[in-house]
Amino acid sequence: MSWVPIAIVTAIGFAASGSYAKALSGRAHVYVVAWGLITLSLPWSALLLLKQGMPTVGDEFLRAAMISVIVNMIAVTLQVKALSISPLSLTMPFLAFTPLFMLVPSWVVLKEAPNALGLTGILLIVAGGYSIHIDKIRGGLLAPVRAIVSERGSLLMLLVAALWSISAVHDKVATVASSPACYTTFFSLVFGVLYAPLLFLGLRKRPLDRATWPRLLLLGFFAAVMILSQFTAIELTVASYVIAIKRAGMVLAVVFGYFFFKEKHLRARLTGAALMTAGVVVLSLQGGP
Numbered sequence: 001m002s003w004v005p006i007a008i009v010t011a012i013g014f015a016a017s018g019s020y021a022k023a024l025s026g027r028a029h030v031y032v033v034a035w036g037l038i039t040l041s042l043p044w045s046a047l048l049l050l051k052q053g054m055p056t057v058g059d060e061f062l063r064a065a066m067i068s069v070i071v072n073m074i075a076v077t078l079q080v081k082a083l084s085i086s087p088l089s090l091t092m093p094f095l096a097f098t099p100l101f102m103l104v105p106s107w108v109v110l111k112e113a114p115n116a117l118g119l120t121g122i123l124l125i126v127a128g129g130y131s132i133h134i135d136k137i138r139g140g141l142l143a144p145v146r147a148i149v150s151e152r153g154s155l156l157m158l159l160v161a162a163l164w165s166i167s168a169v170h171d172k173v174a175t176v177a178s179s180p181a182c183y184t185t186f187f188s189l190v191f192g193v194l195y196a197p198l199l200f201l202g203l204r205k206r207p208l209d210r211a212t213w214p215r216l217l218l219l220g221f222f223a224a225v226m227i228l229s230q231f232t233a234i235e236l237t238v239a240s241y242v243i244a245i246k247r248a249g250m251v252l253a254v255v256f257g258y259f260f261f262k263e264k265h266l267r268a269r270l271t272g273a274a275l276m277t278a279g280v281v282v283l284s285l286q287g288g289p
Contacts, residue, residue, distance in 0.1 A: 006232055009225060044228070089257040090269070100279075128279060133148060180232050
């Protein structure tokens with residue numbers, strides 16, 4: 001089985017889940033959307049687990065899975081908050097910084113400096129972030145940088161990228177110690193239980209109408225498609241290759257923002273997202289297969 005088509009499905013699910021989460025954030029509280037994004041992927045992953053059967057679970061599973069759940073409770077909340085307050089094209093692309101943040105421990109702890117390929121990837125990601133606000137260049141060379149700093153959603157998504165650089169390692173450990181369906185089912189279930197107090201708080205602040213509940217289920221489906229295809233592809237190839245293609249969904253998210261949310265400056269933001277995607281691809285090649 002080729003991993004490339006599966007990774008492409010991951011990219012589509014990445015763009016679709018982020019876009020739909022933004023759409024739902026106008027109808028429901030951030031806590032409710034964050035809960036639905038993860039927890040309502042449970043029925044789909046559980047069905048797959050029933051079909052595949054329960055795998056042998058390794059000793060490393062529980063610790064890695066719980067660390068990822070706790071980190072993601074913060075990260076997913078910030079992700080939905082960022083999507084609710086800023087344009088899709090000014091938030092989703094900044095998740096490209098995740099692999100860049102993953103290099104930091106190597107620099108600080110292991111004293112491993114990136115090679116020429118790694119530096120090229122870093123420069124492409126930074127150039128992409130700069131290009132997203134290139135329309136502000138008339139205000140000076142630093143104007144695009146100031147625009148990023150002043151865009152709260154962009155800053156929040158950078159924090160999400162940093163948090164995901166932490167959880168990504170534990171996701172890999174938990175998946176290898178079980179299976180994609182097993183880990184996704186466990187993750188969604190535990191996330192849903194631990195996040196329940198925030199769910200009830202969100203429902204109290206902003207009750208849901210009947211029409212929104214089925215839409216939350218659809219959001220869970222998009223998330224399940226993304227997560228299950230990602231973990232399945234990771235079993236077939238190097239994880240960084242899969243994440244590189246997944247981040248290509250940033251370009252699709254910018255297109256969704258233009259067509260569905262009437263966001264402006266498509267050319268600049270599409271260019272920025274494309275540069276950041278190229279940077280992620282280059283970084284994924286740094287370590288080889």
